[in-house]
Amino acid sequence: MGHKEVLWIALGIALAFLGAGLQYFYRAxxxxxxxxxxxxxxxxxxxxxxxxxxxxxxxxxAYAEKQQLLLLFDNSRSAGREPARSQVLEAARAxxxxxxxxxxxxxxxxxxxxxxxxxxxxxFSEKGTDISGALEALAGLEADRKATIVLVTDGVExxxxxxxxxxxxxxxxxxxIVGDTATYSDxxxxxxxxxxxxxxxxQFPIEVLVSFRGQGSASTVLQIFDNGAQIHRETLTxxxxxxxxxxxxxxxxGETGLHTIRVVLxxxxxxxxxxxxSKMAGLEVVDETTRISLVSSHPxxxxxxxxxxxxxxxxxxxxxxxxxxxxxxxxxxxxWILYQPDASFRGVYSELARAKAPLITIAGDLTDxxxxxxxxxxxxxxxxxxxxxLLPAPNPSFSLFDVSEWEVSGYPPLNGFLGEYRxxxxxxxxxxxxxxxxxxxxxxxxxxxxxxxxxxFLAGSGLWRWRMHVFARDGNFRxxxxxxxxxxxxxxxxxxxxxxxxxxxNVYDGLQPxxxxxxxxxxxxxxxxxxxxxxTLRDSANSGQRTYPMSLGKGYFEADLSDLPTxxxxxxxxxxxxxxxxxGQFRLQDxxxxxxxxSSDLRGLSRLAQGSGGAVYFPAELNxxxxxxxxxxxxxxxxxxxxxxVSLIDFRWLLAAIVAALSxxxxxxxxxxxx
Numbered sequence: 001m002g003h004k005e006v007l008w009i010a011l012g013i014a015l016a017f018l019g020a021g022l023q024y025f026y027r028a029x030x031x032x033x034x035x036x037x038x039x040x041x042x043x044x045x046x047x048x049x050x051x052x053x054x055x056x057x058x059x060x061x062a063y064a065e066k067q068q069l070l071l072l073f074d075n076s077r078s079a080g081r082e083p084a085r086s087q088v089l090e091a092a093r094a095x096x097x098x099x100x101x102x103x104x105x106x107x108x109x110x111x112x113x114x115x116x117x118x119x120x121x122x123x124f125s126e127k128g129t130d131i132s133g134a135l136e137a138l139a140g141l142e143a144d145r146k147a148t149i150v151l152v153t154d155g156v157e158x159x160x161x162x163x164x165x166x167x168x169x170x171x172x173x174x175x176x177i178v179g180d181t182a183t184y185s186d187x188x189x190x191x192x193x194x195x196x197x198x199x200x201x202x203q204f205p206i207e208v209l210v211s212f213r214g215q216g217s218a219s220t221v222l223q224i225f226d227n228g229a230q231i232h233r234e235t236l237t238x239x240x241x242x243x244x245x246x247x248x249x250x251x252x253x254g255e256t257g258l259h260t261i262r263v264v265l266x267x268x269x270x271x272x273x274x275x276x277x278s279k280m281a282g283l284e285v286v287d288e289t290t291r292i293s294l295v296s297s298h299p300x301x302x303x304x305x306x307x308x309x310x311x312x313x314x315x316x317x318x319x320x321x322x323x324x325x326x327x328x329x330x331x332x333x334x335x336w337i338l339y340q341p342d343a344s345f346r347g348v349y350s351e352l353a354r355a356k357a358p359l360i361t362i363a364g365d366l367t368d369x370x371x372x373x374x375x376x377x378x379x380x381x382x383x384x385x386x387x388x389x390l391l392p393a394p395n396p397s398f399s400l401f402d403v404s405e406w407e408v409s410g411y412p413p414l415n416g417f418l419g420e421y422r423x424x425x426x427x428x429x430x431x432x433x434x435x436x437x438x439x440x441x442x443x444x445x446x447x448x449x450x451x452x453x454x455x456x457f458l459a460g461s462g463l464w465r466w467r468m469h470v471f472a473r474d475g476n477f478r479x480x481x482x483x484x485x486x487x488x489x490x491x492x493x494x495x496x497x498x499x500x501x502x503x504x505x506n507v508y509d510g511l512q513p514x515x516x517x518x519x520x521x522x523x524x525x526x527x528x529x530x531x532x533x534x535x536t537l538r539d540s541a542n543s544g545q546r547t548y549p550m551s552l553g554k555g556y557f558e559a560d561l562s563d564l565p566t567x568x569x570x571x572x573x574x575x576x577x578x579x580x581x582x583x584g585q586f587r588l589q590d591x592x593x594x595x596x597x598x599s600s601d602l603r604g605l606s607r608l609a610q611g612s613g614g615a616v617y618f619p620a621e622l623n624x625x626x627x628x629x630x631x632x633x634x635x636x637x638x639x640x641x642x643x644x645x646v647s648l649i650d651f652r653w654l655l656a657a658i659v660a661a662l663s664x665x666x667x668x669x670x671x672x673x674x675x
Contacts, residue, residue: 414460426450
């Protein structure tokens with residue numbers, strides 16, 4: 001208690017004494033119990049002064065802060081092989097039961113594999129090893145305290161950063177290296193880089209990274225198989241300064257479906273570990289070709305222009321057919337282009353009403369609008385006028401896709417009819433009509449997105465002139481072809497199936513769960529959590545199919561198929577209300593990631609110890625490690641002081657005393673008739 005507190009107490013006593021004296025002695029007549037009443041008033045006033053200035057006392061305590069000793073045990077499959085398994089378990093018993101270490105340190109035990117777990121319960125079931133991730137997690141947990149890490153591991157790492165990366169935070173690491181530290185010659189396929197999808201008939205790249213561990217030189221034969229058929233073979237030679245090689249080839253996607261790419265290295269003579277001499281990856285070959293049927297009852301230069309524009313993209317195919325021939329290929333058409341329809345198109349429109357495929361209608365001066373108005377309800381021409389040259393007038397508010405780079409100034413006119421065009425469903429004009437310098441409030445090119453399926457309507461013929469104009473202006477057809485490519489994409493993207501999106505891997509290697517996710521979007525392309533998605537699964541032996549309801553997650557639907565046996569599977573996901581359907585294929589394989597290396601990584605763990613300020617030990621040196629931890633001045637407890645500010649008075653009791661004194665004074669005065 002300092003001088004200020006003493007002075008305040010003295011001042012409080014004086015003021016309380018003065019207040020009680022003025023109340024009961026200064027000009028006060030005779031009264032019973034005067035001294036008792038004055039004393040009670042003195043206590044109440046003095047208590048109030050004490051409340052106004054809380055009296056505190058500072059206490060200083062000295063204590064010893066122990067450092068953290070973090071025991072980190074490898075719980076992966078590679079550490080579960082003998083002799084590493086016995087050595088890890090022995091180290092866990094030796095450190096966890098040592099009383100001297102517990103007296104000197106605050107001891108905490110953890111295990112790790114793919115992640116960090118508290119405790120030293122070991123079953124060696126982890127399918128991967130992330131040593132750097134575990135060290136960084138521990139360093140983050142004890143960032144504000146001094147800590148020491150004892151790492152018991154074989155150093156076999158296959159996830160996260162390399163051991164060459166210092167875990168940071170200045171935490172010393174003492175690796176205890178278990179397992180076989182001898183070095184054996186070993187070939188290894190480190191990685192296969194492969195796209196997830198390839199389009200039918202296209203080339204796709206395969207990149208293979210191979211490494212060699214051992215002394216001297218070595219040769220091996222690398223073979224690449226696609227669904228069991230060899231597609232590449234070459235000899236690789238390793239030597240001093242050449243311990244890793246890269247091979248890249250181009251393969252052809254010859255058929256649709258899941259392709260299993262298997263890479264195999266011929267083993268070295270006496271090679272102990274051949275489990276890492278082969279590796280598989282997968283990709284799916286899909287036929288994303290948009291099949292377009294262009295239907296016309298008479299020849300026209302526009303047919304050739306449209307055909308070349310469509311075929312500019314290799315993923316589009318076009319067939320020019322008559323209305324009669326169109327009925328024979330209706331089931332093989334993804335997008336229809338009806339060029340200047342007339343009465344011969346009656347069967348085509350009946351088929352379109354059943355098939356519900358996207359449609360482009362191109363009208364012109366040869367179009368039979370009397371028939372067309374009766375055959376469909378999307379576009380109607382009322383009060384048909386004479387044939388006229390129609391110039392394009394761009395719509396600056398068009399928003400369905402980006403047309404900012406498309407310039408129509410200078411385009412020649414199209415041939416069409418004047419009149420009032422009425423489009424029933426929701427739509428946007430890409431181009432309006434302009435006749436003899438006057439802009440008409442009528443569409444020239446409109447896109448209909450308020451119907452299912454989507455449609456496009458062009459009110460004039462003569463597109464070949466537009467395409468030739470672009471070539472004369474730019475020296476190529478790119479501007480014209482790109483615009484119609486966006487139109488084709490807009491129309492085909494409006495289907496229900498394109499609102500259903502799938503997320504899955506072609507090959508699940510057993511390290512990550514076999515999870516298939518799906519997202520379904522409403523017509524405004526917002527995620528629809530009310531959708532009902534079902535997954536139907538078939539195995540490669542066609543032994544029957546199973547259906548799984550997909551559960552709703554955060555922004556996706558999900559089905560976990562991790563309990564399936566290894567093999568190849570085909571699946572489909574269907575939305576129950578709309579019938580939207582998408583399918584895919586995948587393979588489950590039992591890949592032993594922990595079996596890729598058989599020797600402990602002495603070099604990597606030594607780098608780790610040196611970089612963090614620790615030292616390397618072996619299982620036979622556990623006692624030496626304990627002694628070094630106990631005797632090192634660096635790990636001694638730190639003497640610290642702690643300042644505690646405590647109140648000299650419990651304010652609850654002081655307040656109760658003030659209330660009691662004032663109450664007693666009031667009752668005495670009341671009893672004696674002094675109120």
